[in-house]
Amino acid sequence: MKTENATGDAPRLYQAILPHLHPALWNDVRNARTLAWMVSGLVLSQSVSIPSWLPHIHSQATVAQSTERRCRRWLENPAIAPGSVWPLITRALRDWGPHS
Structure with a gap:
């Protein structure tokens, strides 16, 4: 299974979540990006x-195991x-809510 097949609302949800995470917690933006994609995958897969x-996580990885790791x-x-992350996620999802 390749991770390159992310479609649908994943990029839009990612873009809605990232601004809430980006400035708040980390010196390294990669942590915020990874979390935003994980939250997108969690919400859209409902699992x-x-x-x-x-399937909902955009990644440069060519195999799913790399993204899972x-x-x-x-x-x-x-x-x-x-x-410390949970309040940011709930605020981001509340803002995204009307679009779902």
Whole structure:
């Protein structure tokens, strides 16, 4: 399965989420981008399973395992506190809500 087939609302949802995450938490924008794609995949797949998110995540990776590893590394990163991220995600989804 390739990750290059992301279609539909994924890019629009990603663009709605990213501004809420980008300035807030990290010195490295890649962490915010990864989170925005993971949230997009979570919402659009309606599943907590990372492999379910992959069709909704845009990536330069040519195999799904690479994107899945990137998501797992992000989730296992001890420097990221999920509690500090959740309010940003809920605000972004509330703003995106009327478009869904």
